[in-house]
Amino acid sequence: MPTHLPRSVVLAAVGLTAGVLALPASAGPYTTTSVYQASGTPSPPANGDSPFAACDISAFYRSPSDINYLNAEETPWVAVNPTDPGNIIGVYIQDWWSTNGGRGDVAAVSHDGGQTWTATWPHFTICSGGTPANGGDYQRGWLPRVAFAPNGDAYFIAWTLSPVGDPAATPSSILVSKSTDGGDRWSEPITLDLTHPNIPPYASVSRPFITADPFDSNYVYAVWNRARLPGNTQGGGGNNAFSFRGDGFFSRSTDGGATWEPARAIYAPQGNIFTTAHQIAVLADGTLVDIFDVEQGAAKNFNTCCDVQLIRSTDRGLTWSDPIEVGPDRGVPATNPDTGASIRVALGIPDLAVDRNPASPGYGSLYAVWPDVVGSGEHAKTRYPTVAFTQSTDGGLTWSPVTRVDQAPAGVQAFN
Numbered sequence: 566m567p568t569h570l571p572r573s574v575v576l577a578a579v580g581l582t583a584g585v586l587a588l589p590a591s592a593g594p595y596t597t598t599s600v601y602q603a604s605g606t607p608s609p610p611a612n613g614d615s616p617f618a619a620c621d622i623s624a625f626y627r628s629p630s631d632i633n634y635l636n637a638e639e640t641p642w643v644a645v646n647p648t649d650p651g652n653i654i655g656v657y658i659q660d661w662w663s664t665n666g667g668r669g670d671v672a673a674v675s676h677d678g679g680q681t682w683t684a685t686w687p688h689f690t691i692c693s694g695g696t697p698a699n700g701g702d703y704q705r706g707w708l709p710r711v712a713f714a715p716n717g718d719a720y721f722i723a724w725t726l727s728p729v730g731d732p733a734a735t736p737s738s739i740l741v742s743k744s745t746d747g748g749d750r751w752s753e754p755i756t757l758d759l760t761h762p763n764i765p766p767y768a769s770v771s772r773p774f775i776t777a778d779p780f781d782s783n784y785v786y787a788v789w790n791r792a793r794l795p796g797n798t799q800g801g802g803g804n805n806a807f808s809f810r811g812d813g814f815f816s817r818s819t820d821g822g823a824t825w826e827p828a829r830a831i832y833a834p835q836g837n838i839f840t841t842a843h844q845i846a847v848l849a850d851g852t853l854v855d856i857f858d859v860e861q862g863a864a865k866n867f868n869t870c871c872d873v874q875l876i877r878s879t880d881r882g883l884t885w886s887d888p889i890e891v892g893p894d895r896g897v898p899a900t901n902p903d904t905g906a907s908i909r910v911a912l913g914i915p916d917l918a919v920d921r922n923p924a925s926p927g928y929g930s931l932y933a934v935w936p937d938v939v940g941s942g943e944h945a946k947t948r949y950p951t952v953a954f955t956q957s958t959d960g961g962l963t964w965s966p967v968t969r970v971d972q973a974p975a976g977v978q979a980f981n
Contacts, residue, residue, distance in 0.1 A: 603655055603673040603682045604638055611682040615660050617668040620692035625704045625729050627664045637661040638671075642710050646747060647779075648717035651678040654748040656709040656721060660692075666705030669693035670723040674748035687742035687751035689725050699753045703727050703738065707771075711748075712785075714777035719744040720785055720822060721751060722775040732763035739773045739789050743822040757787055757816045758828045768793045770814070776845040776853075778881070779921065785818040786882055788843040788855055791830070811839025813857060817882045831885045832876055837861065842914040849921045849929045853878040854961045855885070856933060858894055858913040871896070873915045873935055875961050891915070892955050892967040896936040899950050899980040911936040911950040911980040931957040933964075936980065940969030950978040 605611035615636050622633060639658040646652035653675045658667035669690040673682045688694040688701035695701025703725035712720050721744070726737040740754040762769040769792045778784035792811045813832035818825045832840060832855075843857040856875040871894035877886040894915075898907040915935035920927040937953035952971035955964045971979035 598679075601679055601682065603675070603679075604657065604659075604671065605682075605684055607684050609681045609683055611673065611684065615668070616671070616684055616686070617660055617692040620668055622668060622692065622704075627662075627728055630663075632663040633668070634661045634663070637667075639667065640708055644711045644713050644719070646713050646717050646719070647715055649676075649747065652676050652717075652747040653679055654711050654713075654719055654721075654744075656711045656723075658707060658709065659686075662705060664728070666707045666726060666728075668705070670706035670709040670721070672709075672711065672721060672748050672751075676747060683749075685744075685748055685751065687721050687723075687740075687754055689723050689740050689742070689754055695754070700756055701725070701740065701754045703736070704729060708773065710773060710775050712775045712777045714782040714785065714821070715779055716782040717745075717747065718777070718782060718821060719748050720775050720777055722757075722773045722787055724771055724773055724789070733761065735763055736761050737769050737771075739770050739787070739828075741775065741787060741822070741825070752822075755822075755825060757825055758789065758791065758814060760791065766793060772842055774842075774844045776847065778851075779847055780851060783819055783821050784881055785822055786845050786853065787816045787825070788831075788845050789814050790839070790841050790843060790857075792839060809839060810834055810837065811841060813840050813843050813855065813876075815855075815882060831855070831878075831882075832857070832888065834859075844915065844917050846917045846919045846931070847921075848919055848931070848960055849923075850960070851879075851881070852960055853882055854917065854919075854931065856891065856915050856917045858915055858935070859888075860894075860913060871913060873933065875917075877961055889961060891933055891961075891964050892935075892953065894935060895938045895948075897938055897948055897950060899978050902981070908981070911978070927958075929958070929960070931961050933957075934970070937967070937969075939967055949976065950980045952979050 602611045605613045639661050641657040643655040655673040659671045660668035669692045671686045675682050686693045688699050690703045690706045704727040707724045709723040722741045727735045738759045739757040742751040744751050758770050760768040773789040776786045790811045791814045812830040815831040816825050816828045840857045845855045860871045873891040874888040896912045899911040918932045920930045938948040939953045941949045941951050951969045953967050954970040955967045957964050973979045
């Protein structure tokens with residue numbers, strides 16, 4: 566999970582990404598435009614100030630050492646409207662807590678190709694307007710993602726949680742909201758999965774991802790991971806137990822987000838194994854591909870025995886294949902360049918892209934990247950984070966040898 570970062574770093578990431586995506590398509594190298602402020606209060610120009618600054622969070626502290634970083638923004642994700650390239654939405658966590666989560670999840674919205682921005686948000690947390698009546702009365706929001714359907718509808722998904730209070734009243738949920746006006750307004754949240762990490766069966770959800778079918782605006786796919794313990798013993802995500810498991814959970818809408826099918830496991834390992842960072846892409850023939858990281862679910866071996874796998878569905882998510890190996894995940898944590906201390910980045914998060922351009926030489930190909938150590942050295946002491954790459958030309962059934970694609974100098978980590 567990410568650690569606290571200076572606000573300017575995250576804002577530059579959002580603004581710069583928006584600038585790049587707003588450029589016309591080109592066969593040449595990408596270039597950058599000016600970096601624009603993308604976050605802040607609702608009225609333009611965006612100023613970087615939290616819209617939740619006045620929210621009373623006095624009851625949301627996990628411990629006296631817990632810190633809430635006002636104006637800190639984390640984990641941005643951006644999408645461009647296929648019906649209007651000038652309409653960009655970048656979502657992020659607002660006001661980061663030192664023990665994870667934020668006061669809410671916010672959308673930075675542009676209708677002019679990234680030059681000006683306003684902030685909007687669904688009612689996912691108490692600070693962002695969530696109540697028991699609208700289904701968003703959670704203390705913290707986390708890991709938002711956004712996707713556009715081919716008709717221009719936008720879908721906002723996030724993990725929300727309430728870690729402080731009576732165990733029976735401290736849920737963890739996956740919520741989704743829809744916008745039909747390019748992100749200016751959001752529907753009331755729909756709950757896709759509701760768990761209680763501190764009461765039986767001690768399950769906990771995390772890391773959602775949302776994909777709108779690029780060929781049919783009626784279909785929207787959501788995937789996330791749910792941690793559990795063998796025998797449903799106490800411990801939630803494994804913090805208080807030697808072993809735990811993590812299933813890949815899935816839900817879909819077939820009516821443009823009006824209703825969602827009950828959440829179900831599409832990958833449920835029976836050993837002490839967990840999955841994380843699920844991400845669905847849609848191939849040119851409509852096949853769904855869910856890529857994820859598989860890790861050892863035992864405390865002594867955490868993040869030391871991992872690989873990247875995927876499963877496929879040829880019927881829009883009704884049934885799924887057995888896992889297919891994409892490549893080994895040998896990632897190591899990035900380090901603070903000043904102190905050498907390990908930091909919680911550059912681990913276990915693959916990204917997936919598909920070429921759906923019929924005029925492209927790579928039409929139909931899949932491309933995957935993830936943090937790794939490939940190309941960095943042969944021995945543990947010489948390894949450092951790099952970016953691994955592989956591609957598939959047969960819909961994910963087989964993959965090319967994993968290679969390094971970052972251009973960091975020798976001995977310099979590719980992250981931070």
